[in-house]
Amino acid sequence: MKIGELSKKTGVAASAIRYYEKMELLVPRRGDNGYREYPIEAVELLNLISQAKDLGLSLNEIKTVAKVLATNNPNGKLRKQLEDKMLELDNQIKVIRKFQKNIRNLLDSNCPL
Known part of the structure; x- marks a missing residue:
């Protein structure tokens, strides 16, 4: 899905999604046209990021947790x-x-x- 659709589904601004990409919290694929293409799992990940931020975790803390969880090796x-x-x-x-x-x-x- 494109960034606009992801933004609508999650309520997260496109600029924030781009920032999360820069922080390496999200890694979209690039289509032949150069547009970002996000998998459906990005919706759940953005919701998790939003919840973690609401609970007081910093983006660096979220990034650390996400990286470790992605390796399935806590x-x-x-x-x-x-x-x-x-x-x-x-x-x-x-x-x-x-x-x-x-x-x-x-x-x-x-x-x-």
């Missing part, structure tokens, strides 16, 4: 990075829950806002 370094990210996410969740509790207490106290 190593201890990747596992450590993912465990560290899980701890970071757990801490963020704790902070958000505490903030949520404080807001709830404020609302429950009938505090004039």
Whole structure:
């Protein structure tokens, strides 16, 4: 599929798709006309990239994970990075829950806002 169709299917801007290609997260084929041609799996990969970014992973972290997963040979370094990210996410969740509790207490106290 062409970049425009991929962009429509995923909601990811064509410029971002080109950037991901530059970062080597996506590797499209080139047709005889020179146009990028993406496989259907690119939709799932872009959705995964978007989710990972939403969860706070950097593009470099995503690239590392993608490369290791592509080799089907996960190593201890990747596992450590993912465990560290899980701890970071757990801490963020704790902070958000505490903030949520404080807001709830404020609302429950009938505090004039």
